[in-house]
Amino acid sequence: MYQIVQESPTDRSWDATAPSDSADALTAMVRGLLPSLTPAAARVASLIVEDPAQVARSTISELSALAGTSESSIVRTARALGFAGYPELRLALAASAARQAPRSTLSAGITQEDSAAEVIGKIVHTESQAVQETASQLDPAELDRAVRAVCGGGQLHIAGVGASSLVAQDLQQKLARIGRPCHAHGDSQSALTSAVLLGPGDVFLAVSHSGESRDVLEPLRRAAAEGATTVVITNHPLSTAARLADHVLVSAGRETTFRPGAMASRISQLVVVDCLFVCVAQRTFERSSRALRLTHEALEGDRPA
Numbered sequence: 001m002y003q004i005v006q007e008s009p010t011d012r013s014w015d016a017t018a019p020s021d022s023a024d025a026l027t028a029m030v031r032g033l034l035p036s037l038t039p040a041a042a043r044v045a046s047l048i049v050e051d052p053a054q055v056a057r058s059t060i061s062e063l064s065a066l067a068g069t070s071e072s073s074i075v076r077t078a079r080a081l082g083f084a085g086y087p088e089l090r091l092a093l094a095a096s097a098a099r100q101a102p103r104s105t106l107s108a109g110i111t112q113e114d115s116a117a118e119v120i121g122k123i124v125h126t127e128s129q130a131v132q133e134t135a136s137q138l139d140p141a142e143l144d145r146a147v148r149a150v151c152g153g154g155q156l157h158i159a160g161v162g163a164s165s166l167v168a169q170d171l172q173q174k175l176a177r178i179g180r181p182c183h184a185h186g187d188s189q190s191a192l193t194s195a196v197l198l199g200p201g202d203v204f205l206a207v208s209h210s211g212e213s214r215d216v217l218e219p220l221r222r223a224a225a226e227g228a229t230t231v232v233i234t235n236h237p238l239s240t241a242a243r244l245a246d247h248v249l250v251s252a253g254r255e256t257t258f259r260p261g262a263m264a265s266r267i268s269q270l271v272v273v274d275c276l277f278v279c280v281a282q283r284t285f286e287r288s289s290r291a292l293r294l295t296h297e298a299l300e301g302d303r304p305a
Contacts, residue, residue, distance in 0.1 A: 157185065
């Protein structure tokens with residue numbers, strides 16, 4: 001578990017939003033938006049993710065030929081990504097490319113011929129990128145708002161299915177250790193029957209890599225309809241779950257050949273969970289410190305001499 005140390009609020013030794021040599025906020029954002037884009041826009045976005053430097057060097061006519069789409073579609077894609085037009089997107093991509101380190105063989109997917117050493121290197125590289133990109137995507141203000149909701153006195157229910165259920169259980173275990181009662185649900189029926197009993201002051205937190213899992217969408221809708229505050233941890237900020245939620249915490253896991261979305265999302269989701277947990281512990285410092293001390297002493301006393 002984490003040790004909580006009280007410090008001055010202005011004492012910061014790092015900046016999570018600072019540019020990184022191995023990950024960039026712009027390409028991470030585009031990757032997260034990909035599933036929500038139209039087919040034409042998705043082709044343009046895929047080129048941005050694969051090689052932002054090439055897109056930055058391309059005129060709108062050249063990019064149109066590369067993506068197999070019209071110039072007007074490229075302008076619409078730029079606007080969908082938050083830019084006034086393609087020139088502004090090119091400028092941002094040029095800055096993004098300048099911050100990124102040269103591509104290495106570690107960026108390639110795992111192949112059938114890779115040695116154990118190569119598999120280790122590629123997995124560590126990919127997961128390190130996921131951690132850094134999650135730091136660039138996670139909005140501190142949105143995290144603060146989610147923390148305030150979790151610190152409230154109402155019920156807290158956490159839902160996640162499949163690999164996301166492990167993340168939900170991890171958050172539940174952490175919060176329980178600092179005296180914040182909560183429940184984790186790994187199936188849709190359990191989540192739904194709990195969601196309909198919530199109300200104002202309660203919190204329903206859903207974990208979903210895609211943000212489109214029916215197993216969490218219906219409980220999320222029902223919790224919101226009953227007046228509960230809703231929080232979503234997802235890789236896709238324009239997903240259905242994100243649109244339903246009051247607060248969206250964005251993770252940034254990526255897929256590789258032998259690591260589908262459910263696996264790729266876990267590390268980045270756990271980063272978000274750890275940030276949420278530590279901020280809750282900070283906000284409830286006295287209670288959390290006492291709870292950690294008591295639970296630690298209980299576990300130490302239970303061990304055989």
